[in-house]
Amino acid sequence: MSLHNNDGDCQYCNKIFDRYPNFYVPLRKWFKDFQKLHPEAHISCAGRGRQDQEEAFIRKASRAHYGQSSHNVNAAIDIFELQGNPKDIYERSWFDKVLAPALLPELVWYGAPNAPFKELPHVEVRSWKELRMRGILKLVE
Ligand SMILES: [Zn+2]
Numbered sequence: 001m002s003l004h005n006n007d008g009d010c011q012y013c014n015k016i017f018d019r020y021p022n023f024y025v026p027l028r029k030w031f032k033d034f035q036k037l038h039p040e041a042h043i044s045c046a047g048r049g050r051q052d053q054e055e056a057f058i059r060k061a062s063r064a065h066y067g068q069s070s071h072n073v074n075a076a077i078d079i080f081e082l083q084g085n086p087k088d089i090y091e092r093s094w095f096d097k098v099l100a101p102a103l104l105p106e107l108v109w110y111g112a113p114n115a116p117f118k119e120l121p122h123v124e125v126r127s128w129k130e131l132r133m134r135g136i137l138k139l140v141e
């Protein structure tokens with residue numbers, strides 16, 4: 001995590017976005033605007049190809065196989081924060097006070113009380129399945 005920089009435009013986060021080409025632009029822009037206002041916000045994961053997804057499944061970081069996750073079509077991010085207690089990058093209070101109010105209706109956060117799954121860091125594009133059917137989002141390798 002030390003590779004991340006709280007300068008409001010973390011280059012390591014950009015590298016994660018660039019890991020697979022064509023990350024969904026509106027989600028990336030939303031996060032980068034959010035990071036400008038809250039430089040402590042970072043991502044640990046954005047797109048995930050086949051191998052990354054199956055490895056995440058094995059270490060139980062994901063319940064989905066390749067093709068079943070919004071990460072596989074470049075339409076999800078996992079967020080953490082670098083401030084306060086450095087040993088706790090997933091402080092529930094930060095997500096509630098800082099992240100939750102910044103979310104947009106077109107995003108789904110798995111930390112919300114009504115979320116379909118419980119996964120505090122995960123934010124995805126609400127319509128990703130539809131966008132995938134329309135060919136706007138594609139599986140990343
Ligand atoms: Zn970062």
Ligand SMILES: [Zn+2]
Binds near residue numbers: 071076077078123
């Ligand atoms: Zn996720």
